[in-house]
Amino acid sequence: MKISLVEYDAGNLPSVERALFRQGVQTERAATPQAIRAADALILPGVGHFGQLMRTLGARGLTAPLRDAIERGVPLLGICLGLQALFTESDEAPGDAGLGIFAERVVALPPTDKLPHMGWNQLRSVRSSVLLEGVPADAYFYFAHTYAALNAGEAAVALCDHAAPFVAALERGNLFAVQFHPEKSGDTGARVLANFVAHSAASARSSSHTDGASRP
Amino acid sequence: MTLARRIIPCLDTDGERVVKGVNFVNLRDAGDPAALAARYNREGADELVVLDIAASRDHRPTFLETIRRVAAELAIPLTAGGGVATVDEGRAILRAGADKLTVNTAALRRPALLTELAAEFGSQAVVLAIDAKRVGDRWEAFVRGGHDPTGCDAVAWAKEGASRGAGEILLTSMDRDGTRSGFDLPLTSAVSGSVGVPVIASGGADTPADFLDVFTEGRADAALAASIFHDAIQGLGELKRFLASRDVPVRTS
Numbered sequence: 001m002k003i004s005l006v007e008y009d010a011g012n013l014p015s016v017e018r019a020l021f022r023q024g025v026q027t028e029r030a031a032t033p034q035a036i037r038a039a040d041a042l043i044l045p046g047v048g049h050f051g052q053l054m055r056t057l058g059a060r061g062l063t064a065p066l067r068d069a070i071e072r073g074v075p076l077l078g079i080c081l082g083l084q085a086l087f088t089e090s091d092e093a094p095g096d097a098g099l100g101i102f103a104e105r106v107v108a109l110p111p112t113d114k115l116p117h118m119g120w121n122q123l124r125s126v127r128s129s130v131l132l133e134g135v136p137a138d139a140y141f142y143f144a145h146t147y148a149a150l151n152a153g154e155a156a157v158a159l160c161d162h163a164a165p166f167v168a169a170l171e172r173g174n175l176f177a178v179q180f181h182p183e184k185s186g187d188t189g190a191r192v193l194a195n196f197v198a199h200s201a202a203s204a205r206s207s208s209h210t211d212g213a214s215r216p
Numbered sequence: 217m218t219l220a221r222r223i224i225p226c227l228d229t230d231g232e233r234v235v236k237g238v239n240f241v242n243l244r245d246a247g248d249p250a251a252l253a254a255r256y257n258r259e260g261a262d263e264l265v266v267l268d269i270a271a272s273r274d275h276r277p278t279f280l281e282t283i284r285r286v287a288a289e290l291a292i293p294l295t296a297g298g299g300v301a302t303v304d305e306g307r308a309i310l311r312a313g314a315d316k317l318t319v320n321t322a323a324l325r326r327p328a329l330l331t332e333l334a335a336e337f338g339s340q341a342v343v344l345a346i347d348a349k350r351v352g353d354r355w356e357a358f359v360r361g362g363h364d365p366t367g368c369d370a371v372a373w374a375k376e377g378a379s380r381g382a383g384e385i386l387l388t389s390m391d392r393d394g395t396r397s398g399f400d401l402p403l404t405s406a407v408s409g410s411v412g413v414p415v416i417a418s419g420g421a422d423t424p425a426d427f428l429d430v431f432t433e434g435r436a437d438a439a440l441a442a443s444i445f446h447d448a449i450q451g452l453g454e455l456k457r458f459l460a461s462r463d464v465p466v467r468t469s
Contacts (some may be wrong), residue, residue: 014313116414121218140467181293186257190291
């Protein structure tokens, strides 16, 4: 199985790579439309600015291949800004379109608490989750963000509270995303990444039964 | 469910080795940064800071290699800095494996640097370091590793820095640094109460009670220390258990 990290100069790509490597998971970097189309599973890391991310993806011709991969049911994990990119747009960059998988808008958290929301926080489970399987209910995850999705319909599996309740983890079919940084969240974060890898491997196996010719 | 208060060990380096000093002078060797990083990662540090306190241009490649070696040991966030004056220097530090970078002297000389860094990397990656010293009835920001007075009010500078794009303030009390006489609570509280971004208190840590005080009376969001952790005077697990017993939210798992 080929797990590809979408490469667009995201600062945390090497950290994600290292976190997976520690678990014995080899990854590749996907910087072209072809590489994205060839991936069995994708991780969209993210640190930085929503507008910059969407413009870079657009300039490299990666927006359509990413949407297409999600529609084909290729397992994808968005991290931090990679979660926000799944929505239609963001207060951070009005006018720059997101991938639009979710109809909601990413908003600036209200300044009732200190921002950025920076540090370790706990989650509030909404429903059972593939990503959070085996993670203790009181576990802490590392967050570093000012913008957030306040809801994602049925896809939200866990919320977090800081300034406002927001989506901390979402899942819909093979699409997964987290607002926290699993690659910076110690052993609990490692478990989340391992859960995604295991789900992707199972998904690749079942698709090779039905579609073995096109997905060796 | 509350955002945990963070405990952050700090590695002051000469670019390559961890060094220790009192009030920014009398430096001596305190070990290998990657080995200390691995230990703190294991023992439950919430983040790690690594600084190049010499910050001379000629050995910058050495410091970048140190960042790479430290980052390789960590499954927690890493902040690095020392002498950063341009967006390109900031990018080199982040590319080497840091999640956030600190700026100090160059930002005071040219505050627009904060805005440029935030536009490029996001505010969450930009930490404004302020070295503050009591002068009369206020605190003044010093630069160049605490050598040069600026005449600039530290609280006012923290506010301006946050409004220009810094996502966090690393506030060091020069009066307390290395003295092990407790954090400067009035300074920390004054800064934390006047900015909307998190404040990391630094300088003077000794006992668990000092940390309790800086999180309550000092209103700090995070607390940083160096020598008490390096010398194993204070264990991270024991410190966090003490804070949890006093109802300070900390990550103990």
